[in-house]
Amino acid sequence: MWTLSRLEIPDEIARWFATRNATPNSRQRYNVAPTQDILAVRFNPETKERILDALRWVLVPYWAKDIKIGYSLINAKAETVAEKPAFREAFKSRRCLIAADGFYEWKKLDAKTKQPYAITMKDRSVFGFAGLWERWKDKARARWCAHARSSQPRPMWWLRQSMTGCR
Numbered sequence: 001m002w003t004l005s006r007l008e009i010p011d012e013i014a015r016w017f018a019t020r021n022a023t024p025n026s027r028q029r030y031n032v033a034p035t036q037d038i039l040a041v042r043f044n045p046e047t048k049e050r051i052l053d054a055l056r057w058v059l060v061p062y063w064a065k066d067i068k069i070g071y072s073l074i075n076a077k078a079e080t081v082a083e084k085p086a087f088r089e090a091f092k093s094r095r096c097l098i099a100a101d102g103f104y105e106w107k108k109l110d111a112k113t114k115q116p117y118a119i120t121m122k123d124r125s126v127f128g129f130a131g132l133w134e135r136w137k138d139k140a141r142a143r144w145c146a147h148a149r150s151s152q153p154r155p156m157w158w159l160r161q162s163m164t165g166c167r
Contacts, residue, residue, distance in 0.1 A: 039164030061085075094134060098130075105117050
């Protein structure tokens with residue numbers, strides 16, 4: 001989960017990433033959840049400029065017969081994104097930066113309890129996660145995205161050390 005917690009974030013993203021289109025409407029969110037719209041920076045091959053778009057946080061591959069496949073495709077593992085059929089084509093030519101001003105990591109305290117930790121830049125500035133985007137046949141909801149993350153995020157090892165392979 002990530003956050004867009006300040007109202008001025010869309011304008012800040014546009015300045016930081018030098019996007020050239022009109023800033024999309026966006027609302028403050030402290031915990032963006034899958035299936036909600038998020039802000040992403042994409043490259044427009046026609047204008048050769050970066051654009052800021054609102055994309056839905058689930059990835060529905062262009063070849064999918066049903067939208068429901070997307071609900072299991074919200075995160076792509078950086079280590080396998082180039083090989084997995086659901087992400088392979090988007091990884092080749094439809095990458096983006098998913099804008100945020102923070103995110104949450106969860107530390108497992110015991111079998112039933114997790115502690116959330118809000119992670120931000122020291123100066124609270126915006127940053128981008130690696131992402132993929134895709135077009136689907138439903139024109140009303142045409143653009144979807146997933147974010148790519150490593151299964152071994154070194155800066156967060158102390159939060160994620162209970163996960164297999166993270167030390």
